[in-house]
Amino acid sequence: MTTYREFHRRSIEQPEAFWGEQAKLIDWRQPFSKVLDYSRPPFAKWFVGGVTNLCHNAVDRHLKDRADQSALIFISTETGANRTYTFRELHAEVNRCAAVLREQGIGKGDRILIYMPMIPEAAFAMLACVRLGAIHSVVFGGFAAHSLASRIDDAKPKLMFTADAGMRGGKPIIYQALVADAIRLSRHPPQKVVIVNRGIDQNLKLVAGRDLDYASLRDRHLSAQVPVTWLESSEPSYILYTSGTTGKPKGVQRDTGGHAVALAASMRYIYCGKPGETMFTTSDIGWVVGHSYIVYGPLIYGMASVMYEGLPIRPDPGIWWKIVAEHKVTVMFSSPTAIRVLKKQDPAHLRKYDVSSLRNLFLAGEPLDEPTARWISDALRVPVIDHYWQTETGWAILSSMPGVEATPTKFGSPSFPAYGYNVKLLHEGSGQELGANEKGVVTVEPPLPPGCMTTVWGQDERFVQTYFTSFKDRLTYTTFDWGIRDDDGYYFILGRTDDVINVAGHRLGTREIEEAVSGHPDIAEVAVVGVADQLKGQVPMAFAVVKDATKVATAEGRRVLEKEVFDVVDKALGAIGRPARVHFVTLLPKTRSGKVLRRSIQALAEDRDPGDLTTLDDPTGIEQVRAAIASMRAN
């Protein structure tokens, strides 16, 4: 058997031979003529000339061998719905949805924005888009109007696919008010909005000429057969927006062939799935983890996928284990925050169910702390695999690869570079390569392997500038994460090098939250930092300067304004961006050149040394931050 080391070495030294073999894991309509075209660094084109289709690979090709096996298992503990679609039924639904979209004039290259709760129609819409060669952009259903509008303006979708409402913790989240606000704020609103009416929003009103009811459209196409639109491997399949240091989210663009091959290979070497088995990824399709491993990864590999709408603790904290037991889940993928939530509950909930079908539990999205890793691996008695990746890469950068070799894991470490990634730790300033036990920036020597982002949607220059110019005279991809490698070659991730924070495994740019807070008319200036939190990893905390200080002179005044700021953020970004606290100050700590000292603010909020303050313009700013934090702790 190959060892991990040999496997990885071959992927780096002979990428064409390596990936040429992996490409056999998917169906090609026409074979590629060249595995890699890297003539325009850092842009990589994989499987040049190969013609394929994601929907064909995820659905149609399985009809031959597994038409009557489960494909999508939908479970909602919010509405009580429970429906399983076989590959045959999934094929029929995707064709109906594709026919609906085609009837609205959607074809190759058109963008569709999918703003949906976790219901099967969301997956049908994704697959229908790729069937037609249209480019979908899924926007997380928890994002509010402003976030939605900025994504609409960037992607310029012809059509939006949405629902009347989502549900969370038993409470409806009415989408239509958010959609209406987003369309009003947008400069390029979609011409059509297709709405899946779940019957949750009793006041749902369709806007004549724009809004269409999905059920009525679908009824007209019950036996539709929509031919697959075959695409050249490098043609875009989707855009997924992610936060960066600027307030403007970046549209991560993914190709078609490379994406399919990368996901198929990861199902084999990382997740150790087998066709016909069931995978349960507890994320949301609006986040890259869910996008890749609720929909495309398992389906491309011929596995059934569980799509779950609901919380991990409702109706009780055993619900996920009940699903594992009932559906004989072999591969499960979740996040450290979710496991920390479960850790606070009675372990009897877990012991009630037979989870012996599970082969491994994978966790990603944020650092996995040792107590959480230990607790869940003791409770489940299966290996817990921490792996590290980003929206940009679409699949793991660092992971153990039990499908190649069962290497021992170390708590706190996502193990080794995945095949295809030439990972290097570089010195932040000099760009020199670092050795064992030296902290540096985690980088990847290009070309990036198949499945990684191919560019920023519509902005090639931004792609190069943002990701490949951090080090002078060295074209290398930066992850914006600090890391360290021990003597045994295990990597440890030590946090971000930029102003991106990670709340419950979800990435947020502090800039975006600052812009949202500044939307309140009383706020003159604000700094948002990510502060360590026991449950969520990090939470945003805001330090705001008000225009009229008398408004926050009393505790009641501060309480009222803080609540108003929360509401403004909820409306702009959604509750996910809401700061844990808003502290009011009259001055922010800044350098003489006017740069806010976010790292010092963060250090104080985490009870650490604020570091070098000699560049401060006025010490009052930092004193006020210190005082605000002290008074919060005292209360």
Ligand code: AMP
């Ligand atoms: P996202 O693009 O939203 O998936 O966020 C990616 C970021 O999450 C990475 O750049 C890391 O900062 C963090 N991250 C993801 N997985 C891990 C992990 N296993 N350990 C530590 N940090 C992680």
